[in-house]
Amino acid sequence: MQSFDIMRLVYVLIPMILALSVHEFFHAWTALKLGDDTAARRGRLTLNPLAHIDPIGTLLIPIVGLTSGAPFFGWAKPVPITPVHFTRRMRMKTGIMLTSAAGPLSNLVFALLMSIVLGIIAHSIGKEELFILLQANQGVTVALVRLIGWTALINVGLFIFNLLPIPPLDGAGVLAGFLPDRYIEMFEKIGRYSFILFIGILLVGGRFIGYPVMGIINGFSALIGFPIWVAVFEV
Numbered sequence: 001m002q003s004f005d006i007m008r009l010v011y012v013l014i015p016m017i018l019a020l021s022v023h024e025f026f027h028a029w030t031a032l033k034l035g036d037d038t039a040a041r042r043g044r045l046t047l048n049p050l051a052h053i054d055p056i057g058t059l060l061i062p063i064v065g066l067t068s069g070a071p072f073f074g075w076a077k078p079v080p081i082t083p084v085h086f087t088r089r090m091r092m093k094t095g096i097m098l099t100s101a102a103g104p105l106s107n108l109v110f111a112l113l114m115s116i117v118l119g120i121i122a123h124s125i126g127k128e129e130l131f132i133l134l135q136a137n138q139g140v141t142v143a144l145v146r147l148i149g150w151t152a153l154i155n156v157g158l159f160i161f162n163l164l165p166i167p168p169l170d171g172a173g174v175l176a177g178f179l180p181d182r183y184i185e186m187f188e189k190i191g192r193y194s195f196i197l198f199i200g201i202l203l204v205g206g207r208f209i210g211y212p213v214m215g216i217i218n219g220f221s222a223l224i225g226f227p228i229w230v231a232v233f234e235v
Helices: 002-033 055-068 092-125 127-136 140-162 170-178 181-191 194-204 206-224 228-232
Strands: none
Touching: 002 055, 002 092, 002 140, 092 127, 092 140, 092 170, 092 206, 092 228, 127 140, 127 228, 140 206, 140 228, 170 181, 206 228
């Protein structure tokens, strides 16, 4: 039991750190492309996880959730942006929308890439042979396949979760970019209660988020010709 718990931490924590690092990097990269170098000057334009890890949000809270059965979630250090530095070729709220969307979209692309890698491994080994290895649950190949599967799953989860239109999630910035100016003030007032909404989602919304997550995972599985969930969960 102890060994399984340790491996579960490895399979979940490492992909989560990688996913958050990619997420924050593309926030910083998009901001830079739009003319704001705030994040770049502060060392956040990097895929190095050490630049993005928050000791509480990236390590302590996820570990507590994984080992206690509490709701699992985590966060990285937010990337600082200065919207007034954005190019004048677009409206400021459009720049905020694009910067906000970059993080979740990078996670979706990362998940797709990991799914393709998993498909290549499955077809090179042979799907039946890989099923047998996963059932035995031993060896470096199994560990690698499970790590790739969890990476795909967690990135899709981050994509869906971060697009929820609740501050401080990225979905709030994306939605604000589409809203007419006359509704922005009302949206900001609703944002004052975002903490309550956020906690409610963590407590009761996980199952609803799970449906679109598994829908995308099943779509990727069909694309690569191998069920990704088999690499994630015990068979």
